Amino acid sequence: MEVFSAALYRRILQIPGIQIEGLDGVLEEIRSIKTPEEIHSLRCACNIACRAFDYLLDDIRIGVTEKELEAKLSYYMTVLGGDAKPNFNLLISGTRTSLLHGMPSAKSIQYGDLILMDFGIEYKGYTSDMTRVVVAGKATEEQKALYGTVNTMLDRCLENIRDGVKASDVCEASFRTIRGTKYEPHYYSSIGHGIGLFVHEIPFLRPTSTDMIRENQVMAVEPAIFIPGWGGIHLEDNILVTKDGCENLTSTEKRLIEL
Numbered sequence: 001m002e003v004f005s006a007a008l009y010r011r012i013l014q015i016p017g018i019q020i021e022g023l024d025g026v027l028e029e030i031r032s033i034k035t036p037e038e039i040h041s042l043r044c045a046c047n048i049a050c051r052a053f054d055y056l057l058d059d060i061r062i063g064v065t066e067k068e069l070e071a072k073l074s075y076y077m078t079v080l081g082g083d084a085k086p087n088f089n090l091l092i093s094g095t096r097t098s099l100l101h102g103m104p105s106a107k108s109i110q111y112g113d114l115i116l117m118d119f120g121i122e123y124k125g126y127t128s129d130m131t132r133v134v135v136a137g138k139a140t141e142e143q144k145a146l147y148g149t150v151n152t153m154l155d156r157c158l159e160n161i162r163d164g165v166k167a168s169d170v171c172e173a174s175f176r177t178i179r180g181t182k183y184e185p186h187y188y189s190s191i192g193h194g195i196g197l198f199v200h201e202i203p204f205l206r207p208t209s210t211d212m213i214r215e216n217q218v219m220a221v222e223p224a225i226f227i228p229g230w231g232g233i234h235l236e237d238n239i240l241v242t243k244d245g246c247e248n249l250t251s252t253e254k255r256l257i258e259l
Ligand SMILES: [Mn+2]
Pocket: 129, 220, 222, 236
């Protein structure tokens, strides 16, 4: 358990003869390998998010605000069967897409805007976490180039994930794509995490991670490049780790959608 209030800690210490032992990471380690039932719930959570995304595409038009679109996305996920519980979905547009934790605002969608959606829903307590970027109108060459680069970074991750690989090796395979390019200074180095009861669980895909990838872990894989003042591309799929590779649980296509 990582979160424990100071008040509760003090109360427990008042029990005569009590000792507190930390079990940091033990439960998390066990929990990272999913049972068939947990995998089923995660699969449902992913499907609901993908279907809600398809619904939302019809609502994206010039003039509608980020907040309005985010509210609709949340609504669709709940009515499609997700747990009725607030989630913190990110839906940002234009140059705001370079904000790593930008919240949906009253900004309205303009022609040519990138629209970045990082969202998920819980199903029976298990959460999905996907990200897609679309363009309102025709994409520019620069938008297409960056999108293609991040898509390749994601492909490299998915090709290298299987039971028994080091998380850091998966990162390296992905980052190799952009070494020496003009995008290198702008990539985000934390590109994946386990999902389950929490949205961020082990294993973590970071260059400094010592985690190993194991069969039946379910993960969010999410490379991103954020260029301040221009915008960002962030793509995120949820996958089930198998013995020889991975199964993609996010069925939404990955070509750049121009609306
Ligand atoms: Mn994520």
